[in-house]
Amino acid sequence: HFVSNHDEQRGAAFFGSWWQSDAAALLSYTLPGLRFFWMGDFEGYKYQLDVHLRREEAEPAVPQVMPFYQSLLQIIGDPVFRQGSWKMLQVTESGSSDSAWPLIAYMWTYQNERRLCVVNYSDQQGWGDIVVPNAVPVNGNDTIPVTDLLSGQTFYRSAKQMQTAGLTVGINSWYASIFKY
Secondary structure (H helix, E strand, O other): OOOOOOOOOOHHHHHOOHHHHHHHHHHHOOOOOOOOOOOOHHHOOOOOOEOOOOEOOOOOOOOOHHHHHHHHHHHHOOOHHHHOEEEEEOEEOOOOOOOOOOEEEEEEEEOOEEEEEEEEOOOOOEEEEEOOOOOOOEOOEOEEEEEEOOOOOEEEEEHHHHHHOOEEEEEOOOEEEEEEO
8 A cells, every 4th residue: 555656646746735645644554455655755745756867856844744654653563453353344323413424444453452443534524433343341341441542542431332332433534543442
């Protein structure tokens, strides 16, 4: 998977903004398969490198993109994303909301590690419920920590409710949450 390469426009130019390019990266690099990174992706460059001329137009890095990729690379460097089992999950409407359609959800499992990835690849906020069948109580307590690795926020949820009714999530446009639970 890749966001850009030497034959294609840079991600930020192709997708329209670095926000959309980062959303594509969140989706591409958390799916199973090889991950290819192109020079300049981590800096948010927009100009395409002409490989025939062996030079590129100078441009400043986008300050918001570099910390995003530092965080993403640390997250996807975990063995759960390389050696784990992957499964697509269904997102259903949350209450009377009609905004689950933009959400893409899947989970990774490896040994005792579990990740839930929820990506909103649209220009609208998305809300939905996701049944997480492998949410298990910790130390006999049904309330488990669910940590969003991108924001660092930890929420406490019922493992039983996550297994039955689902985990309710709200994801802003062109963004994602990667939950460790």
